[in-house]
Amino acid sequence: MSEARGIVRPQYTQSLTSVLNDPRDDAGLAQLWSVAESLYDVASDNLQTLQSQILQGGAGGSGHGGNGGTMSNAGSNAPQPLELPAISTQDFAAFISKHGEALKTFQNNHPMALGRGQAGALRSSRPAASNAVVELGSNDESNHSPQSSSQSDADAAALKQIPQEFFDSSFDLRNPQIFALAGVDLGSARAELLSSWLDVVDAQLLKGVLARSSEFFSSLDALRELQTDVRSALSTASTARQHLNHVDREVIGGSLVVARMARRKERLNQLGQMASQVSFVRQASSTVHQLLSVGDFLGSFEIINKAHKLLRTDLAKLAALQSTGPELQGLKTAVMRMMLAQFVQLASGREGLVDEAPREDSKGEASDKLTSDELQERQLLSIAVCMARTGCLSEGLQQWRDAAKKELKAAIRSVLTACQPLREGSRGTAGSQVLAEQIRSIEHSKFLQLMGAVYESLGVVLKRVRHVHDLVSAAVEAVSLQQQSVAMRSGGSSSTGGDSGAASAAELGKLQEDSKQALIDVCEAGHGRCARLLAVRAQQSSKLQPSDFAALFDDAVKFVGITDRLADAKINGLRATLMSQARSFVEAFHTVCVEKISLVLNQERWAQVQVPLPIQQICDSIVSGHTSVSADSRAHANDRDDTSQEKDESEGQGSKPQAEEQQPMTANLVIGGERLNCCGSTFILLKMIQDYLRCISTLPALGGELVHRCADLVRAFNSRSCQLVLGAGAVHTAGLRSITAKHLGICSQAVSALVLIIPSVRSAASDHLSERAKALLQEFDGVLDDLRNHRGEIFAKMVAIIADRASAHSRALTSAVPGGGPGSAFEGSGDGPSAWVQQLVKEVQAMHRVLDGTLPLAQVRLVFTKIIHEVSDRISGAMKSMHVPSSSQRQQLYVDLAHLLTSIRDLGEGVPDPGSALLESYSQMFGPLPG
Numbered sequence: 022m023s024e025a026r027g028i029v030r031p032q033y034t035q036s037l038t039s040v041l042n043d044p045r046d047d048a049g050l051a052q053l054w055s056v057a058e059s060l061y062d063v064a065s066d067n068l069q070t071l072q073s074q075i076l077q078g079g080a081g082g083s084g085h086g087g088n089g090g091t092m093s094n095a096g097s098n099a100p101q102p103l104e105l106p107a108i109s110t111q112d113f114a115a116f117i118s119k120h121g122e123a124l125k126t127f128q129n130n131h132p133m134a135l136g137r138g139q140a141g142a143l144r145s146s147r148p149a150a151s152n153a154v155v156e157l158g159s160n161d162e163s164n165h166s167p168q169s170s171s172q173s174d175a176d177a178a179a180l181k182q183i184p185q186e187f188f189d190s191s192f193d194l195r196n197p198q199i200f201a202l203a204g205v206d207l208g209s210a211r212a213e214l215l216s217s218w219l220d221v222v223d224a225q226l227l228k229g230v231l232a233r234s235s236e237f238f239s240s241l242d243a244l245r246e247l248q249t250d251v252r253s254a255l256s257t258a259s260t261a262r263q264h265l266n267h268v269d270r271e272v273i274g275g276s277l278v279v280a281r282m283a284r285r286k287e288r289l290n291q292l293g294q295m296a297s298q299v300s301f302v303r304q305a306s307s308t309v310h311q312l313l314s315v316g317d318f319l320g321s322f323e324i325i326n327k328a329h330k331l332l333r334t335d336l337a338k339l340a341a342l343q344s345t346g347p348e349l350q351g352l353k354t355a356v357m358r359m360m361l362a363q364f365v366q367l368a369s370g371r372e373g374l375v376d377e378a379p380r381e382d383s384k385g386e387a388s389d390k391l392t393s394d395e396l397q398e399r400q401l402l403s404i405a406v407c408m409a410r411t412g413c414l415s416e417g418l419q420q421w422r423d424a425a426k427k428e429l430k431a432a433i434r435s436v437l438t439a440c441q442p443l444r445e446g447s448r449g450t451a452g453s454q455v456l457a458e459q460i461r462s463i464e465h466s467k468f469l470q471l472m473g474a475v476y477e478s479l480g481v482v483l484k485r486v487r488h489v490h491d492l493v494s495a496a497v498e499a500v501s502l503q504q505q506s507v508a509m510r511s512g513g514s515s516s517t518g519g520d521s522g523a524a525s526a527a528e529l530g531k532l533q534e535d536s537k538q539a540l541i542d543v544c545e546a547g548h549g550r551c552a553r554l555l556a557v558r559a560q561q562s563s564k565l566q567p568s569d570f571a572a573l574f575d576d577a578v579k580f581v582g583i584t585d586r587l588a589d590a591k592i593n594g595l596r597a598t599l600m601s602q603a604r605s606f607v608e609a610f611h612t613v614c615v616e617k618i619s620l621v622l623n624q625e626r627w628a629q630v631q632v633p634l635p636i637q638q639i640c641d642s643i644v645s646g647h648t649s650v651s652a653d654s655r656a657h658a659n660d661r662d663d664t665s666q667e668k669d670e671s672e673g674q675g676s677k678p679q680a681e682e683q684q685p686m687t688a689n690l691v692i693g694g695e696r697l698n699c700c701g702s703t704f705i706l707l708k709m710i711q712d713y714l715r716c717i718s719t720l721p722a723l724g725g726e727l728v729h730r731c732a733d734l735v736r737a738f739n740s741r742s743c744q745l746v747l748g749a750g751a752v753h754t755a756g757l758r759s760i761t762a763k764h765l766g767i768c769s770q771a772v773s774a775l776v777l778i779i780p781s782v783r784s785a786a787s788d789h790l791s792e793r794a795k796a797l798l799q800e801f802d803g804v805l806d807d808l809r810n811h812r813g814e815i816f817a818k819m820v821a822i823i824a825d826r827a828s829a830h831s832r833a834l835t836s837a838v839p840g841g842g843p844g845s846a847f848e849g850s851g852d853g854p855s856a857w858v859q860q861l862v863k864e865v866q867a868m869h870r871v872l873d874g875t876l877p878l879a880q881v882r883l884v885f886t887k888i889i890h891e892v893s894d895r896i897s898g899a900m901k902s903m904h905v906p907s908s909s910q911r912q913q914l915y916v917d918l919a920h921l922l923t924s925i926r927d928l929g930e931g932v933p934d935p936g937s938a939l940l941e942s943y944s945q946m947f948g949p950l951p952g
Contacts, residue, residue, distance in 0.1 A: 176225055180225060183222070184202060186199060186202055187218070298331050299342070301328065301331070302328045302342060303345075305324050305325065305327075305328040305345075309321045309352060318359070318360045318407045319403065322353070322356065322410070322411050328349050332349075360407065360417075361408075361413065361420055364420075365421050367400055367401040368401060368489045369428060402496055405417075405496035405497075408496075409529065409532060414493070414497075418532075418535050421489065422542055422543060425539075425543045426543060429482055430550065432481075433478070435478070436478050437456060437471070460554070461557060461558055461561060465561070465569050469572060469576065472554065472573070472576055475551060476551070476579070476583075479551070480583055482543075482547070483543065483584060483587050486540055490536050493533075494533055501529045537589075537590075540587070541588050541590055544590075544594075545592055545594045546594075548581070548584065548594025548595035552595050552597070555573075555598055559605065563602065563605040563606045563610075565606065567610065570610075570716075574719055577595060578599070581599075600723070603720045607726060607730060614709045615734060615737050618705065618734065618741070619737070621705050622738070622741045622742060623745070623754040623755065624754070624755055625742075625751065626751070627700055627745075627751060627755075627757075627763075627764040627768055628763075628767065629875070630699070630701050630704075632689065632704070634685040636707060636708070637691065639707055639708060640692050640707060640778065643707075643782060643785060646781070646788065692777040692778055697774050697777075698766070699770055699774055700767050702742075702771070706775070707778065709734060710731060710735070710782055714731075714786060717785075721789045721791070724786065724791070724794050725793075725797045728794070728801075731782070732801055732803075735775060739772065740807075742772070743811050743814070746764055746765060746768040746815070747815065751764070762822060763871050763875065765818055766819075766871055766875030767875060769812050769816065769875075769876065772812045773880075776812070779801050780801075783798050783801045786798065816887070819868065820884060820891055822868070823892060824888070824891035824895060826864045827895040827896060830860055832899065833855070834857075834896075834900060834902070834914070835899055835903055854917045854921075855917045861892075862921060862924040865924070865928075866924065866928065869885065872884055878930075881931040881932070882932065885928070885931070885933060889936075892921075893942075896918070896939060897938070897942045900942060900946055911947045911951070914947070915951050918940060921935075922935050922939065
């Protein structure tokens with residue numbers, strides 16, 4: 022210890038709190054005791070020194086008060102101010118440096134140091150220290166007696182006399198205000214006042230120290246008890262540490278060695294595995310080249326993808342392999358190009374798609390070809406699987422589609438060159454123009470053969486394309502099933518074994534759609550090529566005969582059906598061209614038919630002709646609904662009939678052509694069991710109707726338009742025949758002298774034939790029409806009405822002829838002179854009928870002969886019913902206009918009427934009974950009938 026003004030300052034470097042908070046070190050316990058003892062010694066020594074100073078100060082103070090309170094007299098005996106030891110952080114530097122970690126632990130566990138948690142139990146285990154504090158508090162409370170309270174009030178009053186600035190923490194005499202307040206330069210009076218204030222403060226400080234001395238010693242006792250508890254805790258901690266060291270050394274030590282060895286083994290295995298991976302990556306390029314030499318593209322891609330995956334994951338940090346990645350990527354690109362080229366080559370066939378047509382070779386060669394095809398299919402399937410897994414199948418399908426389109430073009434050109442060789446040097450655009458001109462110039466039969474060869478060649482190409490599509494679809498399905506099985510084994514993961522380019526399920530579905538679309542595109546390209554060939558002869562095709570156009574159309578429709586089945590879709594490329602040419606053909610055909618029937622009608626002499634057997638067969642086929650029977654033979658027969666009819670019309674009713682004489686003939690045309698007497702124009706019209714029906718069956722898409730055209734053709738025939746017969750146009754066009762009843766009868770028979778055949782035409786057409794087009798069949802109803810009206814007008818014309826003759830002859834009755842004489846209608850008649858009635862009977866009989874040989878019995882009866890009625894009306898009217906006849910004239914008139922009625926009854930069973938209307942009129946006008 023060192024003394025300064027009688028106060029001893031302890032020499033220590035660590036605090037008591039830091040030592041108490043780190044009980045794990047035995048050296049700290051020793052320091053604790055040294056610090057406690059030093060504090061106790063210093064406190065006791067300082068207390069004794071303080072007491073002696075206080076005693077000395079008391080004596081000096083009383084002397085000072087006796088001397089009038091001057092500070093000069095008590096200068097040497099005044100007590101020195103108490104200096105407490107100055108403790109800084111430097112005193113604890115060594116302890117802090119040694120126990121820094123322990124201090125951090127204390128700071129983290131500060132709540133326990135404040136009495137919470139386990140620290141409360143430790144505090145409760147020190148009852149002695151707590152009791153000492155309680156006793157100290159009770160001593161303090163016991164000291165607050167009334168006397169001490171009054172003393173405290175006096176002390177407080179004394180302290181209030183001292184200015185508050187002296188108690189401020191910022192008190193500094195260097196401050197001018199503080200210096201002026203102290204008044205050091207004001208003289209001795211001010212100095213004494215300051216000295217008295219100082220005495221008051223010293224006295225109050227001493228009282229405070231004396232009041233707290235007992236608490237200090239009680240704290241020391243509590244500290245000793247705490248030291249005992251800390252020592253016991255440290256001893257327990259030391260024992261636990263020894264046990265833990267023993268367990269660590271004897272029990273855990275061996276296990277740690279095993280774990281270290283296992284870890285070392287694992288690292289060595291990883292090192293060996295990485296070395297193997299490095300070797301695999303280094304040798305990947307050579308391995309890929311070996312696999313490519315045998316055509317194993319799938320194995321090559323697997324090796325490249327595996328090497329890429331190793332470079333991205335396990336070997337990513339190896340700088341020596343940084344250049345290997347781009348090399349593998351370039352190798353992968355090269356392998357992909359080779360695979361695409363091989364795929365297109367195998368898909369197109371080694372000798373080209375066109376040369377895949379079946380040939381009649383020997384059995385051994387056929388067997389070798391089949392083996393070669395099977396090998397190509399297996400290679401193609403393997404490559405397709407690899408491309409599907411690597412994601413490059415879409416590009417392969419595009420290249421395959423383009424190659425197939427080129428093969429289509431080459432196939433068509435080879436067929437065209439074989440059928441129509443081009444002139445030397447004709448190539449490019451000029452060659453195409455020359456070829457087009459050659460195609461236009463060939464006959465239709467050769468063009469049919471040419472298109473048949475084109476369709477056959479394209480069929481071979483498209484079948485091969487469909488086969489490739491099936492292989493691609495099978496490859497995609499195989500890859501999809503493989504991915505599903507891998508996903509199931511890996512617990513739902515969609516990984517395909519490290520294949521970085523593997524396609525997802527959606528992408529695989531898209532590949533199947535792309536393959537299907539490629540097949541459809543190739544079929545569309547084939548349709549486009551065929552459509553261009555047909556378009557070259559569009560003008561010639563529109564002028565074909567129906568049978569020729571039907572043959573051309575049927576071949577194209579068969580090819581369209583083949584492509585539709587191969588593509589499993591509706592291909593519209595050739596359909597549009599066919600429909601366009603079909604419309605052009607229908608329009609041209611209808612125009613030709615209308616012009617032809619008009620020309621034939623203009624030359625028609627309306628005379629009955631015999632019916633050729635083909636015409637009867639046409640009618641029978643229409644009625645039965647089989648309009649497509651023996652189309653080719655019927656076409657040739659039609660041509661011969663047309664020629665015969667034209668010659669017959671041009672030469673009149675002369676000798677028949679030899680070709681017509683050789684054909685079986687019938688007198689009447691039978692339709693629905695009814696016999697008809699027809700002219701040649703009717704036969705031509707029936708053939709045209711049959712051609713229309715065949716066109717409807719061949720072109721169902723244009724059925725509605727064909728129905729309309731057919732109805733328009735019949736309507737044109739009806740209208741023109743009406744103009745020529747009823748309108749007497751045939752007198753000018755055909756050179757007829759007049760229109761006779763025979764002409765009227767033949768015309769009515771032609772109209773009746775159409776009336777009978779139209780319902781069968783409607784039924785036959787309905788079988789080939791859609792529901793929407795069937796509504797156009799109502800046009801035939803209007804045509805039937807027009808035909809019936811026309812026939813009724815013809816019958817009315819026949820009736821009008823006889824009615825006019827009856828009117829003309831009955832004028833003789835109105836001009837008769839009463840009593841006879843010159844100009845009398847009964848002149849020269851004798852006992853027989855008059856001249857006028859004889860002439861009328863001849864004309865009626867002539868009409869009956871014509872109608873009976875031309876019209877069926879029902880129509881004859883119908884016409885003569887009207888004729889009899891009209892004749893009766895005309896004669897009755899004439900009798901009413903007669904002058905009053907004489908008895909002889911009345912007798913003659915009765916004879917005439919009776920002769921007329923008898924003659925009508927004698928015409929036959931087809932003529933109705935004229936009745937007695939005329940005789941009744943006679944009796945009403947002239948009295949009873951003569952006996």
